Amino acid sequence: MLFFLMLVLLAVAFYYWGSQKASLIQRKTGSVLAARPAYYGFYSAVWAGSIGLLCLMASSIFLPYFTYHQTIAEIPERVFRDTNLTPQDFYSLLQSSLTSSFSQISPIVPQDIWDEFQHLLQKWQEIEHYAYIMILLIGTMIGGWWSKHYIRTDFRARPAVERLVKILLAACASIAIAITIGIVLSLFMEAWRFFDRVPLGEFLFGTEWSPQTAIRADQTGSSGSFGVIPVILGTALITVIAITIAAPLGLMSAIYMAEYLSPRQRSITKPVLELLAGIPTVVYGYFAAIVLAPLIRQLGESLNLDVAAESALAAGLVMGMMIIPFVASLSDDALKAVPNSLRDGSYALGATKSETVCRVLVPAALPGIIGGILLAVSRAVGETMIVVMAAGLAANLSINPLQSVTTVTVQITTLLTGDQEFNSSKTLAAFALGLLLFMITLSLNIISLWILSRYRQKYE
Amino acid sequence: MNNTMSLTQTPKKLRQRLKGERRFRIMALVSLAIPSSFLFFLLTYIMYHAWPAFFHTYISLETTTTDIAPLAGNDGAGPDYRVMIRQLLEKNLAINPTSSERRELMKLLSPHAADELRDLPPPIGQPSSFFIDVRTSSLVDDYQTSGPKDSKLSDNQRQWVEQLEQQQQIKTSLDKLFWSKGDSREPEEAGILGSITGTFLTMIITLLLSLPFGAAAALYLEEFANKNFLSRFIEININNLAAIPSIIFGLLGIVVFLGFFDLPRSSPLVGGMVLSLMTLPVIIIATRAALRSVPDSVRQAALAVGASPAQVVWHHVFPLALPGVLTGTILGMARALGETAPLMMVGMIAFVVDIPAKFTDPATVLPAQIYMWSDLQETAFVEKTYAAIFVLLLFLVLMNLVAIIIRQRVEKKW
Numbered sequence: 001m002l003f004f005l006m007l008v009l010l011a012v013a014f015y016y017w018g019s020q021k022a023s024l025i026q027r028k029t030g031s032v033l034a035a036r037p038a039y040y041g042f043y044s045a046v047w048a049g050s051i052g053l054l055c056l057m058a059s060s061i062f063l064p065y066f067t068y069h070q071t072i073a074e075i076p077e078r079v080f081r082d083t084n085l086t087p088q089d090f091y092s093l094l095q096s097s098l099t100s101s102f103s104q105i106s107p108i109v110p111q112d113i114w115d116e117f118q119h120l121l122q123k124w125q126e127i128e129h130y131a132y133i134m135i136l137l138i139g140t141m142i143g144g145w146w147s148k149h150y151i152r153t154d155f156r157a158r159p160a161v162e163r164l165v166k167i168l169l170a171a172c173a174s175i176a177i178a179i180t181i182g183i184v185l186s187l188f189m190e191a192w193r194f195f196d197r198v199p200l201g202e203f204l205f206g207t208e209w210s211p212q213t214a215i216r217a218d219q220t221g222s223s224g225s226f227g228v229i230p231v232i233l234g235t236a237l238i239t240v241i242a243i244t245i246a247a248p249l250g251l252m253s254a255i256y257m258a259e260y261l262s263p264r265q266r267s268i269t270k271p272v273l274e275l276l277a278g279i280p281t282v283v284y285g286y287f288a289a290i291v292l293a294p295l296i297r298q299l300g301e302s303l304n305l306d307v308a309a310e311s312a313l314a315a316g317l318v319m320g321m322m323i324i325p326f327v328a329s330l331s332d333d334a335l336k337a338v339p340n341s342l343r344d345g346s347y348a349l350g351a352t353k354s355e356t357v358c359r360v361l362v363p364a365a366l367p368g369i370i371g372g373i374l375l376a377v378s379r380a381v382g383e384t385m386i387v388v389m390a391a392g393l394a395a396n397l398s399i400n401p402l403q404s405v406t407t408v409t410v411q412i413t414t415l416l417t418g419d420q421e422f423n424s425s426k427t428l429a430a431f432a433l434g435l436l437l438f439m440i441t442l443s444l445n446i447i448s449l450w451i452l453s454r455y456r457q458k459y460e
Numbered sequence: 461m462n463n464t465m466s467l468t469q470t471p472k473k474l475r476q477r478l479k480g481e482r483r484f485r486i487m488a489l490v491s492l493a494i495p496s497s498f499l500f501f502l503l504t505y506i507m508y509h510a511w512p513a514f515f516h517t518y519i520s521l522e523t524t525t526t527d528i529a530p531l532a533g534n535d536g537a538g539p540d541y542r543v544m545i546r547q548l549l550e551k552n553l554a555i556n557p558t559s560s561e562r563r564e565l566m567k568l569l570s571p572h573a574a575d576e577l578r579d580l581p582p583p584i585g586q587p588s589s590f591f592i593d594v595r596t597s598s599l600v601d602d603y604q605t606s607g608p609k610d611s612k613l614s615d616n617q618r619q620w621v622e623q624l625e626q627q628q629q630i631k632t633s634l635d636k637l638f639w640s641k642g643d644s645r646e647p648e649e650a651g652i653l654g655s656i657t658g659t660f661l662t663m664i665i666t667l668l669l670s671l672p673f674g675a676a677a678a679l680y681l682e683e684f685a686n687k688n689f690l691s692r693f694i695e696i697n698i699n700n701l702a703a704i705p706s707i708i709f710g711l712l713g714i715v716v717f718l719g720f721f722d723l724p725r726s727s728p729l730v731g732g733m734v735l736s737l738m739t740l741p742v743i744i745i746a747t748r749a750a751l752r753s754v755p756d757s758v759r760q761a762a763l764a765v766g767a768s769p770a771q772v773v774w775h776h777v778f779p780l781a782l783p784g785v786l787t788g789t790i791l792g793m794a795r796a797l798g799e800t801a802p803l804m805m806v807g808m809i810a811f812v813v814d815i816p817a818k819f820t821d822p823a824t825v826l827p828a829q830i831y832m833w834s835d836l837q838e839t840a841f842v843e844k845t846y847a848a849i850f851v852l853l854l855f856l857v858l859m860n861l862v863a864i865i866i867r868q869r870v871e872k873k874w
Contacts (some may be wrong), residue, residue: 158768159768161770162768162769162770165770166680166684166770168676169676169677169679169680169684170680170684170685170690172672172673172676172677172680173676173677173680173681173685173691173694174690174694175673175677175740176677176694176697176698176701176740176741176744177693177694177697179697179701179712179737179740180697180700180701182712182716183704183708183709183711183712186711186712186714186715186716187708187711187712187715189715190711190715248491249491249494249495252487252488252491252492253488253491253492253495255488256485256488256489256491256492257492260485260488260489269492269496272496272499273492273495273496275499276495276498276499278794278795278798278856278860279499279502279798279853279856280797280798280799280800280827280852280853280856281798281800281801282798282800282827282830282831282834282849283502283506283798283830283849283852283853285831285834286830286834286845286849287502287505289834290834290842291505321495321498324495325495352477352478352480352481353481353484353485354480354481354483354484354485355477355480355481357484358484375703378703378705379703379705381705382704382705382706382707382708383705384705384706384707384800384801385800385801385827385831388801388831389831389834409705409707409801412707412711412805413707413801413804413805416711416714416804416805417804417805417807417809430711431711431715434707434708434711437705437707437708438704438705438708441703441704441705441708442700442704445699445700445703445704446700449699
């Protein structure tokens with residue numbers, strides 16, 4: 001952090017240096033520069049900054065090795081023998097003994113060994129720190145100094161700077177690609193390791209999900225079963241409940257707002273509805289778990305029904321409420337995109353408002369509405385907090401909305417929160433589920449965006 | 461009159477159609493009313509339940525200067541404030557308890573009460589008899605707020621509390637600890653300052669990362685990019701990123717930020733980085749909309765007087781689009797503020813007592829705090845959960861209000 005701050009400060013200094021130098025040349029020679037001095041300054045700053053950054057990056061690769069070798073060289077050989085550690089392991093434990101607050105780093109090695117050698121590491125780390133600063137300073141100086149070759153009257157600094165800026169902006173835009181690649185790669189890599197242990201067929205078609213593996217390897221029943229079907233079924237059940245609530249209510253709200261309300265009334269109603277989408281999902285989850293689930297349970301008991309404490313119905317109902325605004329606002333857009341000529345034609349034939357809506361507007365806007373509903377489905381599938389708080393953990397193979405079911409997102413969170421080592425099948429299973437979730441939502445998004453864009457073209 | 465005449469005269473078919481129209485209209489109105497009333501119910505319910513958590517019950521004990529003259533501690537290390545406060549309580553209740561009763565008596569007070577006494581300024585210039593307010597334990601506080609129905613007070617304790625109440629020595633005032641403490645296992649000592657600070661630190665990182673990169677990406681796509689394969693590919697990516705479930709970003713955070721870059725778990729730094737991945741597409745989309753709304757005449761006028769394309773954007777288009785960019789940013793940040801799932805993945809859901817001071821300290825955020833408290837059964841924690849929800853919603857409303865004000869006051873309508 002400090003280094004980047006220094007880098008920026010030095011670049012700013014070179015900006016002033018470059019622009020001063022440019023205006024000095026202009027005054028001295030009396031000839032006109034090809035661009036305003038500030039552009040030369042910017043050019044100098046870019047040179048200084050980029051060379052400095054390069055040096056910093058290069059030194060961050062080799063300086064840690066330097067520190068490692070210097071530190072290890074000063075530790076007597078017998079220490080490694082006594083502690084039964086390789087120099088590499090000893091070094092990394094020594095490092096963590098500096099940063100972590102736990103008194104016991106490794107149960108085999110007594111604390112006083114760390115106390116004895118910490119100052120060594122600290123000394124060399126301090127030297128490393130100063131080396132970084134020196135390298136950064138020298139690199140920036142060289143870069144800035146080099147840029148003076150460009151500060152002359154016939155160098156067209158402005159187009160050069162603008163080209164650089166454009167490249168910089170394009171690089172920023174490419175971050176979106178980098179993020180997507182990052183997601184795909186990290187999910188694939190971890191899921192790959194999972195499928196090394198659990199075959200893909202068993203994962204996709206198995207009907208039992210119980211990832212609770214034993215803590216010690218010699219315990220019986222140490223390998224859990226990873227069949228994803230009940231988890232998928234649970235997700236589908238809750239999503240279906242949510243959509244059955246949200247699709248009609250959202251569509252009808254959109255119709256009422258678009259066709260029956262005056263623009264002034266709509267400008268009040270729409271933000272209220274959008275507030276529903278803005279409420280954090282943890283709030284919905286708490287409401288579903290604390291208020292709605294017991295209510296449904298009492299209601300079920302009075303009707304002599306067997307209702308689970310964490311029924312799918314409670315989670316689905318609240319999730320339905322949450323996604324109403326998505327359906328409503330996308331349906332609203334779709335209805336508004338229907339040309340007025342269709343509306344007027346229907347009225348001219350004597351149709352009432354409801355007939356116009358049901359027989360003309362909704363059929364005409366259907367692709368847009370379906371696209372909107374699909375987006376809402378993808379949102380419901382990926383929703384986490386509501387189901388984590390209101391749906392169950394046990395993977396029941398059931399489509400009874402009064403039973404407790406589990407979802408993909410619930411399983412991911414339970415597998416990854418809590419203490420366990422990073423390489424067990426259990427944690428890797430979470431990434432396989434994540435990959436599955438990513439695939440499902442991605443295909444839903446692509447289909448819905450495709451429908452929406454096709455539909456938009458139709459009326460343009 | 462005329463109207464009903466015409467209705468009675470209309471043929472049966474038309475009457476049915478008009479009836480159908482009315483029915484449809486009512487159905488549509490009802491379906492709009494359901495989510496709106498749900499929202500209304502949710503908000504009032506939260507406010508109603510959050511209210512008690514902002515207050516706490518205190519006992520104001522009558523004290524004289526000699527009472528709190530320093531007592532010699534058991535080991536001579538200084539005054540024993542626990543003994544001092546117990547003796548004050550005994551004196552106020554005018555009782556002489558046995559040792560088991562003493563233990564019961566001390567349970568009336570918060571474990572923090574002795575510390576409060578210690579931090580009291582020396583009683584110089586006070587009248588010989590004055591009152592000090594002592595914090596009660598959550599037992600007494602629950603008894604005061606929710607009544608004797610499911611109180612855990614023993615008979616003795618209830619009698620003492622009633623006696624104090626009759627002497628008008630029980631009072632309710634604003635709970636300062638709720639705003640000035642981190643999380644705690646003791647319900648009466650748990651506060652939200654820790655999680656608010658964590659949220660704040662996380663949001664700073666998110667803003668610093670997503671605003672510059674998002675604005676730059678939008679500028680490139682809207683103003684500079686040729687319509688080629690690369691720009692179309694970037695667009696598809698951005699649209700997809702905006703619709704990816706947030707938990708997936710958490711998984712990315714585990715593998716890349718925690719695994720590959722080895723950044724500290726549970727830190728606002730990692731949390732902010734993960735959230736900025738989610739906020740980035742929101743800001744890009746909002747900025748592009750803002751840039752698109754700047755009319756072309758502005759660009760053409762600037763080009764006509766000899767500005768370069770970069771100057772057109774930098775001197776004219778971007779400043780004009782800035783209010784739109786800001787509203788988009790605030791709305792994106794508001795979404796990030798309520799996000800829990802990706803932060804759970806990178807370990808920001810943790811029991812953190814200390815208030816984080818650095819970006820690399822372990823921290824938790826407000827929604828995560830709500831999630832953690834939601835599992836606890838004590839009445840005081842339930843209240844605090846609602847109160848934390850209330851505070852979170854308050855932040856969201858404030859941010860949205862600022863966005864609306866910017867949109868209406870500053871943003872230009874072309």
